[in-house]
Amino acid sequence: MTPLKARHAMGQKVTGRALVASDGFSARYDLDRINGVFSRSTHKLAGESYVDKILILDTAKGGVATAWMLHEMKARNMAPMAIVLNTVNTILAQGAAMAGMTMLAGFDVDVTKAVENESMVELDPETGSLRVLG
Amino acid sequence: MILNDEEKSMLAGEQGHVAKQAIEHQIQVGRFFGAEDFVPVTQAHIMADTESLGEAGVKWLENLADAGEKGVRIPTITDPRGTDFTKADKLGQTEWMLSLERRAINAFRRLGVSMTDTCINYQTIVAATRGEHVAFGDTGVVIYTNSIGGAKSNFEGGPSALAAGLTGRTPRYGYHLERHRQATLRIQLDWTPRELSDWGALGAIIGRLSGNYWQVPVVDGFDRFPVSDEIKHFGAAMASFGSTALFHLVGITPEAHSLGDVGGDKLPIAHRIGEGEIRDLKKSYAADKHIDIVVFSAPQLSLYELRDLAGLCHGRHFKRPLMVTTSPQVKPDSDRFGYTETIEGAGGTVLTGMCFYQSYAREMSEANGWRRLATNSAKLVNILGGYGYVPMLASMKDCVDAAESGELK
Numbered sequence: 001m002t003p004l005k006a007r008h009a010m011g012q013k014v015t016g017r018a019l020v021a022s023d024g025f026s027a028r029y030d031l032d033r034i035n036g037v038f039s040r041s042t043h044k045l046a047g048e049s050y051v052d053k054i055l056i057l058d059t060a061k062g063g064v065a066t067a068w069m070l071h072e073m074k075a076r077n078m079a080p081m082a083i084v085l086n087t088v089n090t091i092l093a094q095g096a097a098m099a100g101m102t103m104l105a106g107f108d109v110d111v112t113k114a115v116e117n118e119s120m121v122e123l124d125p126e127t128g129s130l131r132v133l134g
Numbered sequence: 135m136i137l138n139d140e141e142k143s144m145l146a147g148e149q150g151h152v153a154k155q156a157i158e159h160q161i162q163v164g165r166f167f168g169a170e171d172f173v174p175v176t177q178a179h180i181m182a183d184t185e186s187l188g189e190a191g192v193k194w195l196e197n198l199a200d201a202g203e204k205g206v207r208i209p210t211i212t213d214p215r216g217t218d219f220t221k222a223d224k225l226g227q228t229e230w231m232l233s234l235e236r237r238a239i240n241a242f243r244r245l246g247v248s249m250t251d252t253c254i255n256y257q258t259i260v261a262a263t264r265g266e267h268v269a270f271g272d273t274g275v276v277i278y279t280n281s282i283g284g285a286k287s288n289f290e291g292g293p294s295a296l297a298a299g300l301t302g303r304t305p306r307y308g309y310h311l312e313r314h315r316q317a318t319l320r321i322q323l324d325w326t327p328r329e330l331s332d333w334g335a336l337g338a339i340i341g342r343l344s345g346n347y348w349q350v351p352v353v354d355g356f357d358r359f360p361v362s363d364e365i366k367h368f369g370a371a372m373a374s375f376g377s378t379a380l381f382h383l384v385g386i387t388p389e390a391h392s393l394g395d396v397g398g399d400k401l402p403i404a405h406r407i408g409e410g411e412i413r414d415l416k417k418s419y420a421a422d423k424h425i426d427i428v429v430f431s432a433p434q435l436s437l438y439e440l441r442d443l444a445g446l447c448h449g450r451h452f453k454r455p456l457m458v459t460t461s462p463q464v465k466p467d468s469d470r471f472g473y474t475e476t477i478e479g480a481g482g483t484v485l486t487g488m489c490f491y492q493s494y495a496r497e498m499s500e501a502n503g504w505r506r507l508a509t510n511s512a513k514l515v516n517i518l519g520g521y522g523y524v525p526m527l528a529s530m531k532d533c534v535d536a537a538e539s540g541e542l543k
Contacts, residue, residue: 010166024377028186029520032496040520059346061377062517063273065492067291068186075190089347089377090167090308094291097162 009125011102026062027069060089070099150203156297164305178299181271183492195241205246210299226501251487252461269298274370284388320401323355324408334512341376371512431490444473452481
């Protein structure tokens with residue numbers, strides 16, 4: 001598969017297991033951050049652990065708290081490894097910058113359809129590329 | 135990014151470690167969004183409740199304060215805190231939460247931040263004016279400021295809002311640029327809401343339809359001019375459900391005297407919204423007629439909302455807790471005018487300087503057995519589902535009735 005190219009990228013090169021859904025993301029609205037799982041019952045990943053996963057979702061949702069929460073989750077080793085979005089908002093980007101978390105956003109295809117759940121993926125922010133390894 | 139001499143000086147560390155750290159963060163965010171340069175800002179507003187910061191965030195703030203350098207350069211104020219220290223026992227909050235709050239407050243004060251503790255600063259502190267560039271946190275504050283004030287702000291999360299306070303500027307991207315302020319989604323209204331929960335429900339519907347931060351809805355068809363509290367609930371819900379930061383109301387908001395002013399005349403009508411859609415949104419949350427608690431919060435209540443609420447509480451005796459949050463600026467007037475006494479005389483609690491969902495909502499639920507929650511705030515309903523609550527949306531009057539009877543009509 002040809003690597004997908006993101007228009008926005010930051011952070012370090014990482015490789016990990018993808019957790020994929022066509023749904024939104026807000027750390028405050030959607031997560032049980034103590035136990036590291038999606039807790040909003042209507043979220044497509046409800047009950048799934050996000051810890052050390054490369055989260056691949058549609059869009060950033062909700063309020064401003066995520067800007068602090070990614071940093072707080074990472075300090076407890078209860079954070080996603082990286083976040084990939086079709087559409088990012090300012091808060092997710094600010095939060096990733098604060099937390100030192102890898103983030104890619106803005107593709108020419110729907111990234112939640114282009115990458116299968118649980119596949120291994122590599123993110124390279126320097127080139128803005130997402131590569132599916134298998 | 136193109137930096138001027140002062141920005142280069144900050145980046146080189148000539149203005150201290152704190153300013154250097156702040157501008158480095160801003161440059162990283164600015165580059166991510168392709169910002170060409172910085173824009174000076176006149177005010178910053180920081181969301182920083184300690185449930186969000188955690189120990190790591192508070193320690194980070196303390197490290198900045200410990201540097202003992204020049205603090206913020208522009209008026210920099212705060213969103214609600216995670217508690218009302220005088221009533222924390224009624225919320226089931228514990229000492230570690232209060233201790234973390236005290237540490238965060240101390241650090242902010244040492245950085246020169248004014249602890250206003252309000253998410254309605256546009257009603258209570260200083261409203262930004264048309265064209266003014268600001269760095270505001272709290273999505274409800276930003277959407278109101280952009281849309282009603284015609285000022286310019288992105289959603290600035292706590293670290294970025296503080297950085298703006300420390301440097302006096304923010305990267306020029308997003309809603310600081312005119313090209314992002316044109317409408318992208320045209321909505322025709324067939325029914326103008328009558329009370330606050332309806333305004334919130336309408337905002338929720340439009341937020342869902344908008345879908346992401348970069349969509350700018352333009353809405354036509356209001357049969358009257360809405361008042362500040364109505365727009366407050368409308369905007370806060372839209373921002374919450376859609377991550378929306380700007381809307382235009384034709385003939386009402388300052389950038390849309392006509393549909394064509396914001397490019398709406400070139401857009402097809404994408405959706406029509408009437409009373410039925412608003413009722414359906416509210417019904418979709420009606421899960422249980424029994425309730426454990428009633429909450430009026432998100433956003434904090436204005437003096438006029440407290441006046442209305444006091445009128446509804448007069449002579450009542452509540453079976454269930456009824457919690458109200460307001461700002462430290464409004465509370466003294468609520469006390470002077472007797473609203474607080476009337477609400478608390480019926481068994482309610484008026485909390486100051488906090489907001490319900492920013493106050494360890496999960497822990498409060500577990501400590502007090504609060505699960506089924508009635509509110510007139512669509513924003514609160516949207517947020518609390520993830521915290522384990524069963525939130526239900528109803529009018530202020532129906533919520534007050536529910537506090538008295540234990541059942542929501």
